[in-house]
C-alpha cells in the first residue's frame with residue numbers, strides 16, 4: 001500500500017461526506033458497505049523515522065463521520081462481544097455519524113476509562129473488529145469498521161475540547177485501599193474505588209506513572225501527554241499518589257495492612273521480568289532485553305541526548321529477536337535512535353506474528369527488515385566482548401501446533417553468519433517477582449503469576465490482583481477489564 | 497517525599513558522604529542493601545548506591561559516593577538543605593548475617609563504604625572480624641576509624657606504602673588463609689580487586705562473598721541490564737544480589753559489561769563540557 005498524505009485523505013473524506021451527509025438516514029446496509037474505508041492519516045515514513053512524534057495523526061471530523069457511516073448498526077451487535085470491557089460500540093458510532101461527539105464520549109465513558117489509550121493500542125483486529133459484520137461481508141477483516149480509530153477520535157476530541165467531567169465521588173467511607181502499580185490495571189482500580197468514596201493510595205516503584213504505557217510503549221505510538229492526562233484526572237479525583245515506593249521492599253503487603261492500616265490491597269505489578277533465550281553470547285556487550293532498551297529510551301528519555309543523563313547504546317546493525325508488539329516497538333525505536341540497519345528475526349513468517357498488523361506495516365514502511373523463518377543460534381563476540389555477528393539457522397513451517405499456528409521446524413545444516421553489533425531480545429516477559437517473593441502466603445502458579453478467583457481475590461483476605469501479574473503478558477484493555485472487575489469486588493468486600 | 501540532605505562531608509578528594517532523609521528506608525534497610533538515586537526526575541539517571549548506614553530516629557540514611565561521572569559529579573555539588581529528587585529502596589537481597597566464626601572483611605577504595613554496615617552486622621552477630629582495607633594511597637582511605645572500631649584485627653594496605661603496609665590487599669588475605677583459615681571472606685571493592693580476592697581464597701576453599709556493582713537502570717528486576725553469569729546461571733544483581741559467591745562469578749564478562757556505555761558516556765559528557773565552555777566565553 002502506498003503512502004497517502006493526510007491532506008489528500010481529508011480532501012477525499014470531505015467529498016464523500018458532502019455526498020452522503022444529506023441522505024444519511026436513507027442509506028441501506030449495502031450502500032454503507034460501499035463507503036470507502038477511511039485510512040488512518042500518518043506522518044510520512046522517512047520523516048517520522050528520525051523523531052519520536054506520534055506516527056498516527058488521527059481522523060479529521062469528516063473522516064470520523066464517514067467511517068462511522070460505514071457501520072450498519074447490527075441488531076445483534078457482534079462487535080461488543082469482542083471487546084473485553086463490552087463498550088457499546090454501535091451506540092457511540094451512531095452518535096459520531098450524527099456529529100454528536102459529546103454524546104459519543106459519554107457513551108464510551110460508561111465502560112472505558114482510557115479510550116484515548118485503548119483506541120490507539122488495542123489489537124482491534126483480534127478483538128472488536130474481528131467480529132464486525134462489515135468486515136465479514138467484505139471478506140476482509142482489514143475492511144471492518146475502524147472501531148478503535150473512532151474511539152480514539154472521540155477521546156481526542158473530548159480531551160482537546162476539555163469537556164470531560166471529573167466523576168462524582170461518593171460520600172467518604174473512611175476505608176483505605178492501597179493500589180500497587182500504576183499500569184492500566186492499577187489506574188482503573190484507583191478510579192473505580194475512589195468513585196465509591198474510599199481513600200485510595202496508588203503506589204508506584206518508578207519516578208513516573210503509567211507502567212508499560214510509560215516505559216514500554218514508545219512516544220511515537222502513545223504520547224506521554226495522553227497518559228499524563230489520564231493520571232491528572234485521578235489526582236483531581238483525590239487519589240493519593242506515592243511514587244518511588246517499591247512494595248515488597250519499602251514496605252511489604254503485610255506491613256501495608258498491619259502498620260499503615262490499609263483495609264484492602266490491589267496488586268497490579270505487571271509482567272516486568274525479561275525473558276532471555278538462554279543461548280551462547282547473550283551477555284555480550286550490545287545484547288539488551290527489549291525492556292532495558294525501551295526503558296532507557298522512553299522512561300529515561302535517552303533519545304534526547306541533549307538533555308538526558310542516561311546513555312543509549314550507539315548501534316549500526318541491529319537484530320531484534322521476536323515478533324510481537326514489543327519487537328516492533330524496539331525495532332522502530334532503534335531506527336529512530338540512528339541505527340543504519342534494523343532486522344527483525346522471527347522463526348515463523350510475518351503472517352504468524354503476534355504483533356498488531358498496523359505496527360508491522362508501520363515498521364516495514366519505516367525501513368525495518370524482516371528476516372522470516374530464521375532464528376539465532378549463537379551470538380558471537382569480538383575480543384572486547386562486544387557483539388560481532390549472529391549465527392542464524394533457517395526454519396520451515398510444519399504442522400499446526402496447539403495454538404493453531406504452523407510449527408516452525410529447523411532446517412538441518414542451514415546455519416550462516418550475519419554481522420551485527422546490537423541484539424535486542426523481545427521474546428516475552430515473565431511475572432514481576434518483587435511482591436510475590438516477599439509475600440509467602442500469596443498463592444502463585446508455576447510461572448509466578450498470582451492466582452485469583454473470578455472476582456480477582458487472591459489467597460490472602462482483602463488482597464486482590466489483576467492485569468499482567470495475573471494473566472501473564474497480555475494487553476492494556478485486558479488489564480483494564482481485570483481492574484474493573486477487581487474494583488467491583490473490592491468495593492463489595494469493603495461494604496461488609 | 498522530599499529527600500533533603502541533612503549532612504555532608506568530603507571524605508577524600510573524590511569521595512563524599514551525605515545523609516538524606518528517607519525515613520521508611522532507614523527503618524527497613526538491612527546490611528548489604530542499596531537505593532536507586534536520581535538528582536532530577538525529568539532527565540536524570542538512576543544510579544545505585546549502597547546504604548552505608550542509617551539513623552532511624554532521625555529518619556536518614558547515609559550514602560558514600562565517589563565521583564566517576566555525570567550524576568556523581570552533580571551530586572557532589574549539592575549541599576545541606578538541597579534535596580535528591582528520587583531515593584528508592586531498600587533494594588537488593590540483604591547480606592546473610594549469622595555467626596560464621598572467623599570472618600575476613602576486605603574493602604578496597606569506595607568499596608569500604610558498602611563493607612562498613614556488613615562488617616558492623618557481622619561483628620554484632622558474634623563473629624571474630626578481621627578487616628583489611630586498601631587504597632592506592634593514604635588520601636583515598638575512607639572510614640578508617642569506623643572500620644577499626646568494629647574489627648578484632650585491622651590491616652591497612654596502600655599501593656605506595658603511604659599508609660599501613662605497602663602492597664595489595666590480597667597479600668595479607670593470602671597469609672591469613674594460610675595461617676589461620678577463616679570461615680568466610682567478604683570482599684567489596686573494584687571488580688578487579690574482588691576478582692583477585694576470589695582467586696586468592698579459592699585454593700584454600702574459603703567461601704568468599706563479593707558485592708557486584710553492575711550497571712543498572714531500574715534496580716527492581718525489570719530491565720535485565722544488571723545480569724551476570726554466576727556458575728552456569730544468569731542472575732540479576734539488583735534482585736538476586738548484589739552479593740554472590742565470588743568463586744562462581746564470570747569476572748571477565750562482568751568487568752567487560754561495566755564498560756558497555758563508556759563511549760556513549762564520554763560523548764555525552766564531552767558534549768556537555770563543550771557547551772559549558774561555550775557558555776563561559778559568551
Ligand SMILES: Cc1cc2nc3c(=O)[nH]c(=O)nc-3n(C[C@H](O)[C@H](O)[C@H](O)COP(=O)(O)OP(=O)(O)OC[C@H]3O[C@@H](n4cnc5c(N)ncnc54)[C@H](O)[C@@H]3O)c2cc1C
Pocket residue numbers: 121122123180181182183184185186203204205206209210211212213216217245246247248268269270271272294325326329356432434435466467468469473474475476477479
Ligand atoms: C513494549 C510493549 C508494547 C506493548 N504494546 C501493546 C499494545 O500495542 N497493545 C496492548 O494492548 N498491549 C501492549 N502491551 C502490553 C500492555 O502494555 C500490558 O499488557 C499492560 O500494560 C499491563 O498492564 P498492568 O496494569 O497489568 O501492568 P503494567 O503496565 O506492567 O504496570 C505495572 C506497574 O507496576 C509497577 N510495579 C511493579 N512492581 C511494583 C512494586 N513492587 N511496587 C510498586 N510498583 C510496582 C511497575 O513499575 C509498573 O509501573 C505492550 C507491552 C510492552 C512491554
Ligand SMILES: Cc1cc2nc3c(=O)[nH]c(=O)nc-3n(C[C@H](O)[C@H](O)[C@H](O)COP(=O)(O)OP(=O)(O)OC[C@H]3O[C@@H](n4cnc5c(N)ncnc54)[C@H](O)[C@@H]3O)c2cc1C
Pocket residue numbers: 530541543544545546547560561562563564565566567568569606609610708709710711712738754755756757758761
Ligand atoms: C549495588 C551497587 C551499589 C553501589 N554502591 C556504591 C556506593 O556506595 N558508592 C559509590 O560511589 N558507588 C557505588 N556503586 C557504583 C555507582 O552506582 C556508580 O559509580 C554510578 O552509577 C556512576 O554514576 P555516574 O553518573 O556518576 O557515572 P556515569 O557517567 O554513569 O559513569 C561513569 C563511568 O563509570 C562506569 N560505570 C557506570 N556504572 C557503574 C557501576 N555501577 N560501577 C562501576 N562503574 C560504573 C561507566 O561505564 C562510565 O564509564 C554501586 C553500584 C551498585 C550496582
Ligand code: SF4
Pocket residue numbers: 082083084085086087089112118119122124127128129147148151477
Ligand atoms: S476498547 Fe479496544 S476492544 Fe474495546 S472497542 Fe475499543 S478498541 Fe475495541
Ligand code: SF4
Pocket residue numbers: 070071072073074077078079080089090093131132133134145147
Ligand atoms: S459489527 Fe461492525 S457494523 Fe455491526 S454494529 Fe458492530 S461495528 Fe457496526
Ligand code: FES
Pocket residue numbers: 711712713714715716717718719720721722723732733734735
Ligand atoms: S537493574 Fe534492571 S534488572 Fe537489575
